[in-house]
Amino acid sequence: MSQIDSRYSIADFIEKTKQKDRGQGLFELESERILEVNLDSMVWTKMGSMISYNGDIRFTREKILEHGIGKLLKKAVSGEGTQLTKAEGCGQLYLADEGKKISILQLENESIYVNGNDVLAFEPTLDWDIKMMKKMAAMLSGGLFNVRLEGTGLLAITSHYDPMTLLVEPGKPVITDPNATIAWSGDLMPEFKTDISVKTFFGRGSGESLQMKFEGSGFVVVQPYEEVYFQNTSST
Structure with missing residues (x-):
């Protein structure tokens, strides 16, 4: 019979993994990949992101005209994958998205663009709109559409692994x-460009290498993972 090791007891497992109240406010990171929302009114969440909750919380899928006909038409045209759920009530709500890392941002009369698939939750005090990138006809892809959030309030976004922020300065795109x-x-409003040298090196059959160019003053957030948003639609 093997010797009992208390490090692996159920009691030890529970102690290490149990939910912990950190008193950080409306949004707090229960872990790097789980967001706790200390709900006392309402927040918008990404549909399908709820993993658990306690208390009296009601979930309502966003209505067709919840945000006006303009946004409805943009979603229909873009095929934007993000659908929102309204969480209302009082209690603790836990959100996650495919194990991606979560970052909490406090906007103070500021604005930010986020890839639609990476918006996890935000306060209703933030205004949002779907924005279409330029050169749509040349790239036909759902990744052309992003969400612009503006105002004052909390926003939670996701990334595959640790994000990196690059500063954009005048003259240094x-x-x-x-x-x-x-x-x-x-x-910032990026421009799309094609890396001709890459296309030439690999041959026309391999498609084009698309890049985003940011100029001005601001920041860009990237992740060490490439999600498939842009696809080559040209014939060889």
């Missing part, structure tokens, strides 16, 4: 891979 770009400051 930042170039990123669209599939690894998850957010950027609201006063």
Whole structure:
């Protein structure tokens, strides 16, 4: 019979993994990949992100015209994958999204663009809108559409692994891979460019290498993971 090791007892497991109240306010990180919302009114959450809750909380899928006909039409055209759920009531709500890392941002009369798939939750005090990137006809992809959030309130976004923020300064543009770009400051508007040298090196059959170019003053957030948003639709 093996010797009993208390490090692996059920009691020890519970102690190490049990929920902990940190008193950090409305949004707090229960872990790097689980967001706790100390709900006392209402928040918007990404549909399907609820993993647990306690208390009296009601969930309502956003109505077709909840945010006006303009946003409805943009969603229909863009195929934007983000659908929202309204969580209302009092209690503790726990959110996660495919094990991705969560970052909490406090906007103070500021604006930010976030890839639609990376918006996890936000306060209703933030205004939001779906924005279409330029050169849509040339790239036809759901990744062309991002969400612009503006105002004062809390926002939780997700990333695959640890995000990295790059500062954009006048005269020092930042170039990123669209599939690894998850957010950027609201006063920046990227331009899409094609890396001709990459296309030439690998041959026409391999498709084009698309890049995002940010110029001005602000920041860009990237992740060490490339999600498939942009696809080559041209024939070889």
